[in-house]
Amino acid sequence: xxxxxxxxxxxxxxxxxxxxxxxxxxxxxxxxxxxxxxxxxxxxxxxxxxxxxxxxxxxxxxxxxxxxxxxxxxxxxxxxxxxxxxxxxxxxxxxxxxxxxxxxxxxxxxxxxxxxxxxxxxxxxxxxxxxxxxxxxxxxxxxxxxxxxxxxxxxxxxxxxxxxxxxxxxxxxxxxxxxxxxxxxxxxxxxxxxxxxxxxxxxxxxxxxxxxxxxxxxxxxxxxxxxxxxxxxxxxxxxxxxxxxxxxxxxxxxxxxxxxxxxxxxxxxxxxxxxxxxxxxxxxxxxxxxxxxxxxxxxxxxxxxxxxxxxxxxxxxxxxxxxxxxxxxxxxxxxxxxxxxxxxxxxxxxxx
Numbered sequence: 496x497x498x499x500x501x502x503x504x505x506x507x508x509x510x511x512x513x514x515x516x517x518x519x520x521x522x523x524x525x526x527x528x529x530x531x532x533x534x535x536x537x538x539x540x541x542x543x544x545x546x547x548x549x550x551x552x553x554x555x556x557x558x559x560x561x562x563x564x565x566x567x568x569x570x571x572x573x574x575x576x577x578x579x580x581x582x583x584x585x586x587x588x589x590x591x592x593x594x595x596x597x598x599x600x601x602x603x604x605x606x607x608x609x610x611x612x613x614x615x616x617x618x619x620x621x622x623x624x625x626x627x628x629x630x631x632x633x634x635x636x637x638x639x640x641x642x643x644x645x646x647x648x649x650x651x652x653x654x655x656x657x658x659x660x661x662x663x664x665x666x667x668x669x670x671x672x673x674x675x676x677x678x679x680x681x682x683x684x685x686x687x688x689x690x691x692x693x694x695x696x697x698x699x700x701x702x703x704x705x706x707x708x709x710x711x712x713x714x715x716x717x718x719x720x721x722x723x724x725x726x727x728x729x730x731x732x733x734x735x736x737x738x739x740x741x742x743x744x745x746x747x748x749x750x751x752x753x754x755x756x757x758x759x760x761x762x763x764x765x766x767x768x769x770x771x772x773x774x775x776x777x778x779x780x781x782x783x784x785x786x787x788x789x790x791x792x793x794x795x796x797x798x799x800x801x802x803x804x805x806x807x808x809x810x811x812x813x814x815x816x817x818x819x820x821x822x823x824x825x826x827x828x829x830x831x832x833x834x835x836x837x838x839x840x841x842x843x844x845x846x847x
Contacts, residue, residue: 580627583660597624626663642778646787652726666721668748670757676742705740721751759791812837
């Protein structure tokens with residue numbers, strides 16, 4: 496995966512959104528289930544992840560569980576409440592101030608804007624503070640969760656790396672587009688909307704072994720995966736070795752997860768928010784590397800058109816105009832609007 500932010504990533508996720516992808520929608524497409532065979536196969540998958548988790552547990556003994564008592568502002572209405580954060584090392588003074596500000600923001604349910612130079616541990620402070628608050632409240636994921644957002648998946652992978660330094664082990668999942676998570680080689684060459692359509696077709700025809708493998712897996716075994724701190728590379732590796740779909744398994748883990756990591760576009764695009772309100776209701780939302788949000792919003796609201804696409808659209812406008820000469824009831828556009836669209840497209844073509 497590229498370390499540098501790519502403009503294509505947001506457009507890939509945008510294609511997922513515009514195709515009406517719903518994290519839960521695939522659950523409404525039942526497939527035949529051979530539970531005994533699926534259970535045997537999936538237990539191997541869980542064993543693979545368990546070995547990974549065992550290594551993390553062994554390393555956790557080396558984690559310094561430095562306990563920090565959060566000091567709230569004297570005028571805070573929550574002054575009588577006590578909160579503790581377990582930090583992997585002695586925090587700097589700036590980090591202590593950020594921890595305090597994070598708690599004040601969460602407790603008052605208000606926005607907070609934090610700015611600090613690169614390398615000062617912003618992600619670790621925000622993550623441990625939010626996880627500490629959630630641990631004290633002991634909330635069900637449906638009642639309260641943390642939604643952690645960043646620009647690229649490489650940045651989200653770095654957040655998971657920071658998480659592994661702490662003693663916190665929340666249930667979690669990480670969301671991404673099919674371009675990041677689909678491992679079916681037959682549609683690997685496709686991108687965006689074309690890959691989405693091909694995926695949907697393969698689900699209907701039951702020709703994707705990875706989707707079928709996931710559907711055949713017992714629910715309790717799927718749920719166990721939410722206890723593992725995996726990044727996309729690790730998830731894809733298990734998807735290949737155990738024949739399960741990484742794209743849909745991350746979505747099936749959403750109801751069980753206290754921590755959900757995702758790119759910005761999932762939160763800033765109105766269609767995805769409206770289709771998936773359960774992701775953002777009662778959530779502590781953390782926008783990491785927030786200086787990239789405006790660029791992500793521009794990418795998500797932009798459309799790239801090639802000259803052949805413009806020429807094809809002009810031809811369609813001519814066809815529609817001819818059709819409207821016979822019957823104006825077959826189009827939501829009037830003849831004048833079609834003429835105006837054709838003029839705009841021709842001017843745009845001349846400028847390219």
